[in-house]
Amino acid sequence: MLTRIDHIGIACFDLDKTVEFYRATYGFEVFHSEVNEEQGVREAMLKINETSDGGASYLQLLEPTRPDSTVAKWLDKNGEGVHHIAFGTADVDADAADIKEKGVRVLYEEPRRGSMGSRITFLHPKDCHGVLTELVTSAPVESPEH
Ligand code: MC0
Numbered sequence: 001m002l003t004r005i006d007h008i009g010i011a012c013f014d015l016d017k018t019v020e021f022y023r024a025t026y027g028f029e030v031f032h033s034e035v036n037e038e039q040g041v042r043e044a045m046l047k048i049n050e051t052s053d054g055g056a057s058y059l060q061l062l063e064p065t066r067p068d069s070t071v072a073k074w075l076d077k078n079g080e081g082v083h084h085i086a087f088g089t090a091d092v093d094a095d096a097a098d099i100k101e102k103g104v105r106v107l108y109e110e111p112r113r114g115s116m117g118s119r120i121t122f123l124h125p126k127d128c129h130g131v132l133t134e135l136v137t138s139a140p141v142e143s144p145e146h
Pocket of ligand 1: 113114
């Protein structure tokens with residue numbers, strides 16, 4: 001079951017400048033940043049709010065790391081802007097299978113590694129009314145050591 005907006009992915013040309021815009025304009029701070037070479041992005045996660053399912057909603061700012069990445073291709077065609085929306089679920093495998101049964105193309109055979117150790121897959125935008133849609137299961141929260 002999809003229980004939250006996990007994040008909204010925003011493609012940008014210059015991650016540092018875009019992070020600074022969100023900090024100076026809205027007061028949002030970087031919660032986490034990383035490079036995901038498989039996806040070809042350098043990213044910053046800005047936490048907006050916690051959610052009733054125990055997770056959180058983020059803005060995800062994405063800068064391409066190579067010209068052949070999906071985000072670089074999208075920026076070339078569209079310029080900066082909202083690139084995808086991601087829904088959070090406790091079970092990305094089950095939700096992806098259910099959605100595939102409904103005739104929507106699921107882009108990965110098996111979920112791949114996403115931000116902060118999450119497991120992710122994508123749905124084809126042409127099957128989702130023009131919206132590239134991601135499904136995310138967050139990494140388990142480490143319990144504190146006693
Ligand atoms: C492409 N299209 C989009 C789109 N990207 N429509 C809406 N939103 C997008 N973001 C449209 C194009 O305009 C085109 O439509 C058609 O889809 C085919 O696009 P293409 O440019 O020819 O590119 P393809 O087919 O090579 O690839 C499109 C596809 C790809 C969606 C399959 O971008 C993909 O695999 N995306 C999933 C991975 C991804 O985006 N990773 C980056 C975020 P027309 O009408 O012109 O034919 S990584 C991330 O987010 C991770 C780190 C995380 O969350 O943790």
